[in-house]
Amino acid sequence: xxxxxxxxxxxxxxxxxxxxxxxxxxxxxxxxxxxxxxxxxxxxxxxxxxxxxxxxxxxxxxxxxxxxxxxxxxxxxxxxxxxxxxxxxxxxxxxxxxxxxxxxxxxxxxxxxxx
Amino acid sequence: xxxxxxxxxxxxxxxxxxxxxxxxxxxxxxxxxxxxxxxxxxxxxxxxxxxxxxxxxxxxxxxxxxxxxxxxxxxxxxxxxxxxxxxxxxxxxxxxxxxxxxxxxxxxxxxxxx
Numbered sequence: 001x002x003x004x005x006x007x008x009x010x011x012x013x014x015x016x017x018x019x020x021x022x023x024x025x026x027x028x029x030x031x032x033x034x035x036x037x038x039x040x041x042x043x044x045x046x047x048x049x050x051x052x053x054x055x056x057x058x059x060x061x062x063x064x065x066x067x068x069x070x071x072x073x074x075x076x077x078x079x080x081x082x083x084x085x086x087x088x089x090x091x092x093x094x095x096x097x098x099x100x101x102x103x104x105x106x107x108x109x110x111x112x113x114x115x
Numbered sequence: 116x117x118x119x120x121x122x123x124x125x126x127x128x129x130x131x132x133x134x135x136x137x138x139x140x141x142x143x144x145x146x147x148x149x150x151x152x153x154x155x156x157x158x159x160x161x162x163x164x165x166x167x168x169x170x171x172x173x174x175x176x177x178x179x180x181x182x183x184x185x186x187x188x189x190x191x192x193x194x195x196x197x198x199x200x201x202x203x204x205x206x207x208x209x210x211x212x213x214x215x216x217x218x219x220x221x222x223x224x225x226x227x228x229x
Contacts, residue, residue: 092218102160
């Protein structure tokens with residue numbers, strides 16, 4: 001069965017500091033992996049995605065993520081956090097059906113940014 | 116156009132009311148989804164439509180009734196809801212075929228049942 005684990009419920013970093021959000025997945029085949037960001041009361045915005053190929057993927061807003069098959073991980077990173085990055089971050093796996101993907105989400109990590 | 120549009124943005128309804136949530140996309144996606152998100156929780160899948168046919172119902176109570184009138188529109192009809200149904204309801208769409216595609220989400224409808 002597919003599942004996504006985000007071990008950190010809350011993370012606080014200082015503005016300008018680096019950031020890493022952890023994500024571990026369980027999926028029987030090669031996974032399609034995603035990171036989404038959600039501001040309070042808003043929908044989900046796609047930050048980046050991994051389907052295949054290069055294991056380091058670049059996304060919007062200066063984010064990147066690295067797929068590590070041996071560790072079943074897809075951690076999100078940013079070298080220098082901005083106050084506007086404060087939000088909830090969800091890792092997701094796309095479980096492939098014949099005609100559509102089912103998207104399963106981790107429980108989320110809430111990022112606080114200190115001035 | 117990579118937008119999924121949901122209306123209304125906010126909805127307050129009584130437990131005896133009937134209301135509908137609407138979702139529209141013009142990306143040519145043939146898979147559309149309803150998710151429910153409670154506060155401080157991840158989105159939970161409710162329904163999936165593929166080619167305008169209901170493909171998945173994740174054991175959702177019958178007081179929630181989805182409808183897909185055409186390939187661009189997805190509705191969620193609400194009737195006799197309970198206060199615990201208050202949540203953010205998110206619509207999403209994706210390409211069909213189970214391929215390398217992401218889900219595009221709308222901004223959601225914040226539903227309050229009183």
